[in-house]
Structures are given as C-alpha cells and as structure tokens.
Amino acid sequence: MYRTMTQALLARMETVLKDKYDTTVANIATEQPPNLQLGEIASPVAFELAKRLRKAPRAIATELAEELAGMPGVAVVEVAGAGYLNIKLDRAATALRIVADEHADVGGEGLRLVEHTSINPNKAAHVGHLRNAILGDTFARLLRKDAYKSGYPTVVQNYIDNTGVQVADVVVGLLHLEGKTPVQVDELIGGLIARGERVDYFMWDLYARVSQWYDSDPAEKEARKKLRLDTLHELETGGNEVARVADLVATAVLERHLETMERLGIEYDFLPRESEILHLHFWQAARQLMMERGVLYLETAGKNKGCWVMRRPGAEAVTEGEPDEDAKVIVRSNGTVTYVGKDIAYHLWKFGLLPGCDFGYTIFREYATHPCWISTMHGEEKHPHYGQAAAIYNVIDSRQNDPQANVVESLRAMGFTDAAEHYTHVNYEFVALTIRCAEDLGYVLSDEDKLRPYIEVSGRKGFGVKADDLIDRLIAAAKAEVDARHPEDAEELRRDAAEKIAIGALRFFMLKFTRNTLIAFDFRDALSFEGETGPYVQYSAVRAANILRKAGVSMKNALHGIHGVDLAPYFSADAGDSLWAMWLAASRVTTVLEQAIAAAEPAIVARYAFQLAQEFNNFYHRNHVLNEQDEARKKLLLATAAVAHRELERVLGFLGIAVPVSM
RNA sequence: GAACCAGUAGCUCAGCCCGGAUAGAGCAUCUGCCUUCUAAGCAGAGGGUCGCAGGUUCGAGUCCUGCCUGGUUCACCA
Numbered sequence: 001m002y003r004t005m006t007q008a009l010l011a012r013m014e015t016v017l018k019d020k021y022d023t024t025v026a027n028i029a030t031e032q033p034p035n036l037q038l039g040e041i042a043s044p045v046a047f048e049l050a051k052r053l054r055k056a057p058r059a060i061a062t063e064l065a066e067e068l069a070g071m072p073g074v075a076v077v078e079v080a081g082a083g084y085l086n087i088k089l090d091r092a093a094t095a096l097r098i099v100a101d102e103h104a105d106v107g108g109e110g111l112r113l114v115e116h117t118s119i120n121p122n123k124a125a126h127v128g129h130l131r132n133a134i135l136g137d138t139f140a141r142l143l144r145k146d147a148y149k150s151g152y153p154t155v156v157q158n159y160i161d162n163t164g165v166q167v168a169d170v171v172v173g174l175l176h177l178e179g180k181t182p183v184q185v186d187e188l189i190g191g192l193i194a195r196g197e198r199v200d201y202f203m204w205d206l207y208a209r210v211s212q213w214y215d216s217d218p219a220e221k222e223a224r225k226k227l228r229l230d231t232l233h234e235l236e237t238g239g240n241e242v243a244r245v246a247d248l249v250a251t252a253v254l255e256r257h258l259e260t261m262e263r264l265g266i267e268y269d270f271l272p273r274e275s276e277i278l279h280l281h282f283w284q285a286a287r288q289l290m291m292e293r294g295v296l297y298l299e300t301a302g303k304n305k306g307c308w309v310m311r312r313p314g315a316e317a318v319t320e321g322e323p324d325e326d327a328k329v330i331v332r333s334n335g336t337v338t339y340v341g342k343d344i345a346y347h348l349w350k351f352g353l354l355p356g357c358d359f360g361y362t363i364f365r366e367y368a369t370h371p372c373w374i375s376t377m378h379g380e381e382k383h384p385h386y387g388q389a390a391a392i393y394n395v396i397d398s399r400q401n402d403p404q405a406n407v408v409e410s411l412r413a414m415g416f417t418d419a420a421e422h423y424t425h426v427n428y429e430f431v432a433l434t435i436r437c438a439e440d441l442g443y444v445l446s447d448e449d450k451l452r453p454y455i456e457v458s459g460r461k462g463f464g465v466k467a468d469d470l471i472d473r474l475i476a477a478a479k480a481e482v483d484a485r486h487p488e489d490a491e492e493l494r495r496d497a498a499e500k501i502a503i504g505a506l507r508f509f510m511l512k513f514t515r516n517t518l519i520a521f522d523f524r525d526a527l528s529f530e531g532e533t534g535p536y537v538q539y540s541a542v543r544a545a546n547i548l549r550k551a552g553v554s555m556k557n558a559l560h561g562i563h564g565v566d567l568a569p570y571f572s573a574d575a576g577d578s579l580w581a582m583w584l585a586a587s588r589v590t591t592v593l594e595q596a597i598a599a600a601e602p603a604i605v606a607r608y609a610f611q612l613a614q615e616f617n618n619f620y621h622r623n624h625v626l627n628e629q630d631e632a633r634k635k636l637l638l639a640t641a642a643v644a645h646r647e648l649e650r651v652l653g654f655l656g657i658a659v660p661v662s663m
Numbered sequence: 664g665a666a667c668c669a670g671u672a673g674c675u676c677a678g679c680c681c682g683g684a685u686a687g688a689g690c691a692u693c694u695g696c697c698u699u700c701u702a703a704g705c706a707g708a709g710g711g712u713c714g715c716a717g718g719u720u721c722g723a724g725u726c727c728u729g730c731c732u733g734g735u736u737c738a739c740c741a
Contacts, residue, residue, distance in 0.1 A: 027681070034684060044683055047722095081684055082721090165741045232741080307739060332739040339741060401667065402736055429668075429735085453733070481703075501703085512689095513676070516668060518734075525675075525690085529703050532676090532689040539703050547700045599680085607677070610688085621696095621705045641700085663703070 001097055001587035003104040003594070005073060006030055006041055009087060013045065016067040021053060036577045039078065039086035040584055046083040057083025073097075091580050092567035098583055098643060099559045104590045106597070107150035110390025113350055114140045116426075117158040117261065117268070118396070120166040121250040123207045124200035125260050126464035127521050128397070128431040128457050134510040134656070135428060136395035137266040138602040141654050142593060148650060149593070155386055159346075160273040160374075162250040163243075166459070168232040170203050171246045173210035176227060182245050189252050200256040201466065203249065208462030238279060247275075258365060258372070260467050264503055265656045267367045270386045276359050276375040277346055283337050285357050286345035293414040296330055299323055306333035313409035328406055340403055344410045351411075351419040352388035359386075391422035393600060398427040398516070426600045428515035432456050434522045438463065454520040465521060474502035477527050478535075486662060497660035501535050504657040508534030511606040511655060532610050534657055537648065540613035540620075541659040544645035547625050551638060558642035561635040570636050578622055582640055585615040586647040593654070602655070609651045616644045 010028055017023050025048060033042040046061035053060060064085055065077040075090040116136020119129045136156070145151035161167070174185050192199050214224050234242040254271070261267075277283070290296035290310070299309050302323030308331035311324060330341040348354040360379030365372040373383065396404060404425040412420040432454035438445060443463050449455060457464035479498035486494060509526050513519055529535040548558050571580050588608070596604040625641060628634035649659050 029681065029683095031683095038684080042684090047683070050721095084684070161741095168741095304739070309739095312737095326737095329739050334739075336739085338739075397735095398668070399735060427668095485701080485703085517676070518669080520675090522675095528690080530690085531703090533703085535703055536689095539701085543701070543704085550700055603677085607688090614688090617704060620700080624699065626700050662701085 001094065001102055001590075002040075002584070003588075003590040004097075004102060005089065005094070006591070007104065008071065008073070009041060009043075009068065012068060012071060013043070013064070016064060017049075020063070020067070021049070023049070023052065025049070033084075033086055036581060036584075038080060038084075039076075039088040041087040041089070043085045043087075044083070046085060050083065061085045091571035091576075091583075094587070095562065095567055095571070095583055095639075098587050099562060099639060101646075103148075105150055106148075106590060106593050107145065107152050110152065111388060112143050112152045112154045113157060113386070113389035113392045114143065114154060114395070115157040115159055115392070116140075116395035117257070117266070118161070119257055120161055120164060120459075121253040121257065122166040122170045123204040123253070123459050124198065125257050125467040126457055126459075127467065127470060128464070130264075130467050130470070130506070131428065131431050131510045131519065132395055132397065133261055133266050134264065134507050135426065135515070135602060136393075137261075137264075138507070138511060138605070138655055139393060139395070139426065139600060141656060142597050142602065142605065146653075148589075155269045155389075156267070157270045157272060157386065158268045160250070160254060160271050162247065162254075163232075163235045163238075163274045163278060165228070165232050166207070167246050167250050168228060168235050169210050170207050170249055171235070171242060172224075172228055172231050173206040173213075174245065174249070175231075175242070176224075177210055177213050178206075182241050185245050186248065189248060193252065198256060198468070199249075199252040200260075203253055204459070204462065204466065207459055211460040236278060238275060260471075262367075263468075263471055264507065265658075267370070268372050269370070270361075270384075271364060271372065271374040272346070272359060272386075273375045274342070276377065277342060277349075279377060280357060280359065282345040282349060282354060282357050283342055285354050286341070286348050287331070287337075289348065289354070290330075290344070290410065290414060295410055295413040299327065304329055307331060310406070310410055311413065313405045340406050343403065343407050347392070347407050347411065347419075347423070348416075349387050350389050350392050351416065351422075353416055353419065354387075389422075391424070393424045393426050395426045395428070397430045399430065401425070401427055424600055426515070429518035430456070431519045431521050433463070433465070434520045437465075437520075437522045440523070441465070454518070465523075470526065471502060471506065473523070474506055474527060475499055478502045478505070478529070481529065482663065489662065493661065497663050500658045500660045501529065501538060501663060504534030504538050504652070505529055506534070507656050508537065508606055508609075511602050512610070514603045515601060534652075534655075535663070537609050537613040537652060538657065538659055539663055540616045541645055541648040541652065542661075542663050543620055544616060544641045544648065545659070546662075547641040548638065548645070551626055553638055555642050555646070558638040559646075562639045565632045565635050567636055570633050575622075578618065579636070579640060582615050582619045582644060585612050586643050589647060589651060592651075605651060605654055609648070609655060612644070612648055612651060616648065619644065 013028055017025060025045060028043060028045050030041055030043045033039050046057040046064065049060050050057040058079060061079040061083040065079050068074065068077045073090055073093055074087055076088045078086045080086050114136055117133040119125050140154055140156050143152045144154035174180050180188065189199060192202055215221060231242055234240050235246050287296065295310055296308050299305055299307050302325055304327060307329045309327035310330050312326055312328050328340060329338055331337050345354065349357055359375035360377050361373045361383035362376045362379045363371045364374035408420050408423050411423065434454060435450055438455040455463060475498050478501040482494045482497050512532060548555060570576055592605060592608040596602060619640060623637050625637040628637055652659060
C-alpha cells in the first residue's frame with residue numbers, strides 16, 4: 001500500500017513539474033520522515049529544483065504542496081524545514097485499503113535461474129554452506145510467484161561438482177589410505193546408510209585425514225600427489241571402476257546434503273552435474289563458439305606459449321605482436337580445459353547460448369510439491385528444459401569474485417552483452433569461527449592463528465561447525481525452552497514448535513547480516529532467541545494470533561470489523577500516532593520486496609521483519625485489546641492485530657520461517 | 664605489486680548505491696514493569712572526534728582524492 005501511494009505521488013509530481021516548471025527530475029527522491037508528526041511520505045525534491053529554477057526551495061515546496069493537496073488518500077501536504085515536502089495520508093481511508101490488502105504487484109516475464117548451495121559432494125555441509133543455501137533459497141522466495149505476488153518464473157539449481165579434486169581426495173582415502181577394494185567401499189557405504197549413520201560425517205573425517213596424509217611422509221609425498229592426480233583423471237574420464245566408486249560416494253553425500261537442506265525448507269528444481277558437462281561435450285561446443293567469436297586465441301609466445309587464452313576483464317591493451325602475459329589460460333598446453341573454461345560452457349548453457357547442447361534429465365528426488373531433477377547422459381523422454389534463462393543469480397562467496405568476473409567477461413567479449421548484463425554474482429563474505437568458538441570445538445590453534453580476527457572454516461583441516469550438528473543443537477535448545485513454558489502442550493506440538501523456532505533462529509541469523517559482512521560464527525549469538533532474532537519475530541506473530549483467538553474472532557472478521565467505524569478519532573493525537581505506526585509499517589511490504597530484489601539483498605527483508613515485530617510489540621504493550629471498553633476502538637485494535645499477524649506471517653514466509661501455533 | 668571488501672556506541676551490526684530533519688538497532692551494563700491478550704516482552708538511563716587528513720557543497724557517516732589498519736583474491740593447481 002505504501003508503494004501504491006508513493007507511486008501515485010511520484011506520478012502526480014512528475015506531471016506538476018512538467019506543467020508548471022517545464023522540467024523533469026530523474027528519480028524523484030521520497031523517504032519516510034523521521035517521525036509521524038511530519039507525515040508518512042516526504043520528498044526533498046524542492047532542494048534539487050532550487051538550483052535549477054533559481055528560486056528558494058521553500059517557495060517551490062509551497063507551490064508543489066498546493067498542487068498535491070487534494071489527491072485521493074492525501075490529507076494534507078505541508079512544507080517543513082528549509083523546503084521539505086511532507087505528505088500526510090488520510091489514515092482512516094488508507095487503513096481500509098490496507099485491510100483490503102491492496103498492494104502493488106511484484107514480478108515480470110523471463111526465467112530467473114537461481115543457483116545456490118553447490119557443496120562439493122565429498123563431506124558434510126557446514127555453517128558456511130548454510131549461509132549460501134539460506135541466502136539463495138530466500139532470494140528465490142522473493143522472486144517467485146506466491147499468494148502475494150505474481151513474481152518471476154524461477155528455477156533453483158544446485159550445481160554438483162562430482163568429478164572435482166575434492167571428490168577425488170576421498171576416493172584416494174577409501175582406496176589407498178584405507179586400502180579398500182571397490183566392493184568393500186560398496187559395503188561400507190551400504191552399511192553406513194543401513195545403520196542410519198551419516199555418510200557425509202564419515203567423509204568429513206576421511207577428507208581431513210587424506211589431506212594430512214598427502215604431506216605426512218616426505219618420502220611418499222610425490223607418489224601420493226601423483227595418485228591424487230591420476231585418480232582425478234580417471235574420475236574425469238569416467239567409465240572405470242574408480243569413477244564408479246566416486247559416483248557412489250558423491251551420490252550418497254549429495255543425498256545427505258539434500259536431507260540437511262530439507263530440514264530448513266530448502267528445495268531444488270535441478271541438479272546439474274559436472275560429469276555430464278564433461279561427457280556431453282559442453283566444452284567442445286563452447287570452445288567452437290569462443291573461437292568463432294575471436295575470444296579464445298592460441299598464445300604463441302611468452303609464459304603461456306601453447307595455451308589457448310582469453311583477455312582478463314579490465315586488462316590493459318597490449319602492444320600488437322606482444323604476448324598478453326596477464327591473459328587467463330582456458331586450455332592448457334597439454335590440451336586440458338581449466339575450471340573457468342568449463343564454467344563458461346556451463347553459463348552459455350544457462351542462457352541457452354550453447355547450440356545443440358542440453359543435459360539428459362531424470363528425477364532424483366520427490367518433494368511434497370514438485371520433483372527435483374538431476375542431469376544424466378540419457379534421461380527420460382518427458383522432462384523440463386532448464387537453461388534458456390533471461391537472468392541468472394549465482395550465489396557464491398566473494399572469494400570467487402575473480403573467476404566469476406572472467407565468465408562474465410567472456411560472455412561480453414563473445415557479444416552476448418544481454419546475457420552479461422543479466423548475470424548477477426550474488427557474492428557474500430564467508431562464515432568463519434570466532435577464536436573462542438574454534439577453541440571450544442577443540443581445534444588446536446597456533447599462536448599465529450590466535451592473533452587473527454577469526455578462524456577460517458577448513459574442510460582440509462576438518463575445522464568447522466557441521467550444519468546438522470548446529471540444527472540439532474538449536475532444536476534441543478528451543479525444545480528445552482518450549483518444554484519449560486508449555487508443559488501442558490502435547491509432545492508433538494512442542495516438538496513442532498521447537499523445530500520451527502530453531503529454523504527461524506538459524507535462517508534469521510544467516511539473513512540479518514548484509515552480504516558483505518563476514519560472519520564470525522559463535523554459538524552464543526546463533527543460539528540466542530532474544531532481541532534481533534527469528535524467534536522474536538515469530539513470538540510477535542504468535543501473540544497477534546493469540547489476541548484474535550482469545551477474542552473469538554476470525555482473521556477475516558477482525559479485518560472487516562472496521563468497516564463502518566469512524567476511525568479518524570482513534571488515529572489522532574499521540575495514542576493515534578502510535579497505533580497508526582503499526583499500520584504504516586505493515587503497509588511497506590512491497591516497497592521492501594522491491595528493494596531487496598533490486599539489491600539481491602535478503603537482509604533488507606529480515607530487518608524489515610524485525611522492525612514490524614518491534615512495532616507490534618509496542619502496540620501490544622500500549623493497547624490491551626481484550627479489555628478495551630470502547631467497542632468501536634476495540635474493532636480497530638482487533639483489525640490492527642489481524643493486519644500485524646497477516647504481514648508478519650507473510651514476511652516470515654519470504655524468509656522461509658514458519659510461525660508456530662504457540663511458543 | 665594490483666584489484667576488491669571492510670573500519671560507525673564496550674561488543675555485533677544497520678544506515679552509504681541516490682548527500683538533507685535530532686546518526687539507529689540488538690547484545691552487554693544499570694533502573695523500573697509479570698493477579699491483565701504469553702516477560703522469547705515493554706519502558707527508561709548511560710554509552711559516538713562515523714579510521715585519519717584534505718576536497719566538493721548552502722549542507723558530508725553518505726560523493727571525490729590521499730593515507731592508515733584489517734581481510735579476500737590475483738597459477739597451465741583444481
């Protein structure tokens with residue numbers, strides 16, 4: 001509703017500026033004044049015009065105010081300060097429109113392809129992966145169609161690097177460090193699954209051990225490195241026993257990752273795997289295209305002699321005939337393709353720019369509402385077509401800024417400027433451990449480590465908080481709290497509440513920081529349920545629901561109860577301001593969504609959810625709804641609780657957080 | 664050496680894109696409030712040279728330049 005009103009005002013201002021001053025202002029600024037006495041919407045536009053029109057800002061604002069007064073929904077327009085234009089809304093009329101859930105739509109045409117999670121399938125997921133998946137999943141929720149908005153067609157992918165060196169490492173661990181035969185590996189993994197033990201946890205330890213083992217014996221070091229490389233090559237080639245073992249491991253670990261993410265309400269549409277990108281020859285098609293378009297060229301001199309290379313983004317022009325020493329190698333002198341090369345091929349596919357190439361598709365998992373497909377060589381006859389995206393969003397941490405920039409640059413250089421412009425690297429700073437947290441987990445830190453601001457999570461060292469461990473701890477903490485507060489509730493209900501609270505706490509924790517803030521993880525902060533947390537917001541929604549329940553009024557009746565009531569008196573004076581603040585906050589959902597989508601910044605939504613909850617708690621303490629003696633005012637208070645509940649639940653929904661029945 | 668990110672209250676962070684009204688929040692500390700729709704809450708207090716120095720501007724936490732500090736990245740590895 002706030003968005004609708006702002007849009008109407010902007011449109012009117014543009015017309016007035018054109019008619020009256022024969023001028024236009026690009027992006028007329030509007031903002032919310034610092035307090036309600038000053039109105040709901042303000043614009044400093046007169047300041048900008050002052051210089052251009054050689055006129056005092058206050059005089060311009062006064063003239064504009066006259067033109068804007070009388071607009072539907074506007075009560076008064078005032079000029080304040082040196083020339084602020086303050087618009088005060090007709091609160092009673094606006095409240096009725098809020099109750100009717102009038103709001104601007106969000107959405108558009110063109111497939112949005114969001115890729116996130118993308119954990120190497122060789123070990124358990126950890127806190128860093130949780131930040132990635134929660135960011136990506138939340139962003140997809142902001143984009144896609146739901147009951148509130150028409151949204152964008154949205155597909156969620158989770159890229160699986162099943163033929164990379166990390167998988168090779170655990171295969172080396174199984175076959176050489178442990179000395180198992182492929183058959184014994186089959187039995188081992190089968191046994192783990194049958195006993196309900198976690199394959200990903202087993203691999204976590206093994207991966208750390210192999211990493212140590214490579215360097216543990218100087219005499220063997222070279223031989224072991226060679227073993228690692230040979231294993232990797234067998235993996236990439238495929239069709240051999242080593243590759244079969246690798247696939248077994250990668251698939252078992254992938255299953256575990258999907259289960260972990262499903263605990264948090266995170267689901268995927270498609271799992272493209274590197275093995276298919278290799279074996280379906282995406283790279284060959286991409287290479288052809290890159291050569292045709294003159295992006296890829298053979299270096300004939302200098303340190304990269306014999307390699308096929310590409311200019312780096314922003315590289316300085318080199319003298320004709322001189323080798324570009326700064327160029328990015330795409331094909332090595334031995335003829336093998338680098339990671340960036342494969343990534344370029346994959347991204348051409350995403351935009352539907354790789355002629356004749358597509359994956360085979362088969363169903364890997366069935367969620368309650370949709371299947372999750374996985375890439376395969378020869379898939380099922382009937383399958384969806386992903387790729388062909390109008391815009392893509394890659395959720396990858398900031399350490400990958402450079403490789404991502406290379407991929408974008410290659411698209412641009414090939415002339416696919418539209419694709420390059422619709423390629424968004426949703427980058428974020430990684431999650432590390434505070435020194436205290438690392439010590440609590442029993443990791444041995446060097447003196448040098450202790451001087452650092454944080455300890456980086458490291459799969460090689462086995463340093464990190466595993467995702468499932470964290471979720472388990474959160475559920476246990478929430479369960480203890482629920483048990484203490486509601487011993488009368490059924491066990492099943494308490495369990496359900498504890499899970500929702502735990503997930504709310506975790507998702508909110510990962511979302512409240514903006515993307516470029518490095519999170520130094522500490523259990524004390526993550527396990528907090530007070531203050532700026534998910535449970536605080538959930539609690540507010542539960543309280544709002546309780547009011548309606550105890551009043552014996554349905555949501556619908558509470559909302560419509562204010563029709564025919566003269567609301568104006570209740571929205572005036574100090575008490576009215578504080579009540580109105582709740583309504584105004586609740587009306588800003590669309591504005592917030594649009595900001596968050598434009599900036600690819602879910603934290604904006606999380607922060608708004610918290611503000612909304614704070615506003616509700618203010619209302620809750622200042623107004624006792626059930627004891628209200630004035631029947632007309634009571635109707636308004638009930639509607640206030642209903643609006644608060646509707647918007648809190650809605651916004652939490654965007655964040656992937658559910659509201660428990662009680663807490 | 665270069666590129667990018669960060670530096671705001673004791674701690675953790677918003678605000679910076681697009682300059683504007685008294686720089687906000689949570690945690691921690693202190694003081695109050697549970698016989699009321701749930702205290703996972705509310706009210707209040709203390710706490711700030713917005714890293715430093717210049718510049719632009721009527722106006723700078725926000726824009727520009729330089730510097731300092733911390734972090735990340737920059738292989739024919741993957």
